[in-house]
Amino acid sequence: MDLHPTVSIVGAGPAGFALAADLQSRGTSVLLYSHPTRRRHADHVESNGHLRASGILEGSTELRVTSDMAEIVAFSLVIILTVPSTGQETVLQELKKFDLRKYAIIAIPGNLFSLIADMEVGCVFETNLSPYSCRMEQGGLTVMGKKELIFIAALQRDLDPAVYETIESIFPTELKWCSSIIEVCLSNVNGVFHPLMMLMNAGRIESTAGDFLLYRDGLTPAVANAMVAIDRVRIAIGEAFGLSLKSSVDISNECYGQSFTDFVDLAQNSPPHNRLMAPSDIQNRNISEDVPDLLVPWCCLAEKLEIDASPIKAVIMLAEMTTGVNYMETGRNLQRLHLENVSREELIERFSPVLGKLVNSTLSTSRL
Ligand SMILES: NC(=O)c1ccc[n+]([C@@H]2O[C@H](COP(=O)([O-])OP(=O)(O)OC[C@H]3O[C@@H](n4cnc5c(N)ncnc54)[C@H](OP(=O)(O)O)[C@@H]3O)[C@@H](O)[C@H]2O)c1
Incomplete structure (x- = not known):
């Protein structure tokens, strides 16, 4: 998979803006998506001309925000969702209009997003939490805390180890790779x-x-x-x-x-x-x-x-x-x-950590 050092962020609330500002300060180009009917934070930031951040992320950042999902898809092969899980299905309807077979989607937090995302995506990742504890008012972002580490897993278990490394290089926090999305969800x-x-x-x-x-x-x-x-x-x-x-x-x-x-x-x-x-x-x-x-x-x-x-x-x-x-x-x-017809045994087998441990050990070996 060809992943560029650009990131599209879908969800222009405090968590999305904090991630965007943090990533941009680290040299990653970012484009944010705000749903056309959910532009209250985006409109404030646009009318201020920049994002003002205070707390543990300080300063003023110019950020580009769009309400056109086609621009998001064209901008980067990595799409990070920072809408609440109650908004994931809305953005999924927009994302389904595109061929995302070469894309990585990372849902922050996932809350089992992978299991409701009934579309073909290159790889889907989920985290347990947002890296930031933050609030937003009038286009001003206050970041009260940043996690040192968040938990993450991929839905697919046969990914090239290079994909995990790319995801690690994008994230502004350390990642703890879990054996499955169930482990990640239980860790929210x-x-x-x-x-x-x-x-x-x-x-x-x-x-x-x-x-x-x-x-x-x-x-x-x-x-x-x-x-x-x-x-x-x-x-x-x-x-x-x-x-x-x-x-x-x-x-x-x-x-x-x-x-x-x-x-x-x-x-x-x-x-x-x-x-x-x-x-x-x-x-x-x-x-x-x-x-x-x-x-x-x-x-x-x-x-x-x-x-x-x-x-x-x-x-x-x-x-x-x-x-x-x-x-x-x-x-x-x-x-x-989509688990109602899965037996107890199949459920345990599908999300058993055994394979996950293999993935993690492959990963650590690949980093040596
Ligand atoms: N902020 C934190 O400190 C924090 C900490 C831990 C975890 N998280 C998690 O991180 C995620 C994002 O947090 P946040 O504070 O940035 O959330 P947020 O402000 O509530 O939502 C993020 C953006 O998604 C939009 N949105 C909400 N529902 C939507 C829907 N149904 N369809 C389309 N767009 C929708 C919001 O629009 P509106 O503004 O119109 O609602 C906002 O632009 C949440 O799951 C949250 O639980 C946040």
């Missing part, structure tokens, strides 16, 4: 943190319009206990696939290079987390993305694997009762993931 710890923090603080969010610190004030010992219950199910799903997943706190520690002992310690003391204000409304992507596209697939996988998913199911039901949305139906259930 937002599914453990976000929905419970929102639901167990729903009254406070609505009565203060989010005027409190989401982690520092909202992740107290009782909330942490509930998170531990969700984390146990997540780890048990991993075990069924032969994976030894770390706790969510340890995954967060690994990504940020921190060493917090538990959820409350992290919430109190982690700089990228402990200054984050709560959203002003319960209808926020901490629920609308993380419940349907993380908790629903985790719950469905657990049930298929005959694991007790009741803690996750309870959170999904509470989110459904709170918002009136049937997330089990709208979310990434087995049918949407």
Whole structure:
């Protein structure tokens, strides 16, 4: 595969702009895509003439933004998606108009994007998280944190090792290659943190319009206990696939290079987390993305694997009762993931880490 040192970024929100500014400062040419009906950040940046960044990424960057997917496809063979997973199907409809058999698509975060992307693509990668913790207002980007490492896997398992190296050379953070997209999805710890923090603080969010610190004030010992219950199910799903997943706190520690002992310690003391204000409304992507596209697939996988998913199911039901949305139906259930007719054994075999380990060992050898 011929990959150029250019990158197209689909998704012009804080995560896309932070990635674009970071990559451009490292000498990579970037073109951003903003969906024509979702141009609020892009329009601000365009009218300012540049992106103003503050926090751990400082300065002013000129960035090109288009709403024409043909330009994105013509610009680079590497397309990084930074839309929320709830927006992936919208951009997929646009991408399907093109022949992408020579392209690499990287979904940040993936949330099992590979399994819903029913089109032929050269290679599809997924990450567990966005490299940046960031917010945007009036075209101004504030980057509160940058992960030292993010988890990634390819859907395809027979890729040329040079492709992995190209992806590594593009990314602004270290990459931890996982055995499968299932391992990556189970490592998106937002599914453990976000929905419970929102639901167990729903009254406070609505009565203060989010005027409190989401982690520092909202992740107290009782909330942490509930998170531990969700984390146990997540780890048990991993075990069924032969994976030894770390706790969510340890995954967060690994990504940020921190060493917090538990959820409350992290919430109190982690700089990228402990200054984050709560959203002003319960209808926020901490629920609308993380419940349907993380908790629903985790719950469905657990049930298929005959694991007790009741803690996750309870959170999904509470989110459904709170918002009136049937997330089990709208979310990434087995049918949407094209896994409904796959047996338990086939599921385990398809995402077994054995082959992944071979890929990783090939990779390390190729780097020597
Ligand atoms: N920002 C962070 O600190 C952070 C941290 C960890 C993970 N992430 C993850 O990274 C991803 C991107 O984050 P972000 O903060 O940049 O997200 P965002 O601002 O909510 O969305 C990114 C862009 O995608 C657009 N979009 C949303 N829904 C869409 C749809 N259905 N169709 C087409 N475009 C759509 C948004 O438009 P609108 O502005 O109109 O919504 C925005 O332009 C999310 O999955 C998020 O969970 C972000």
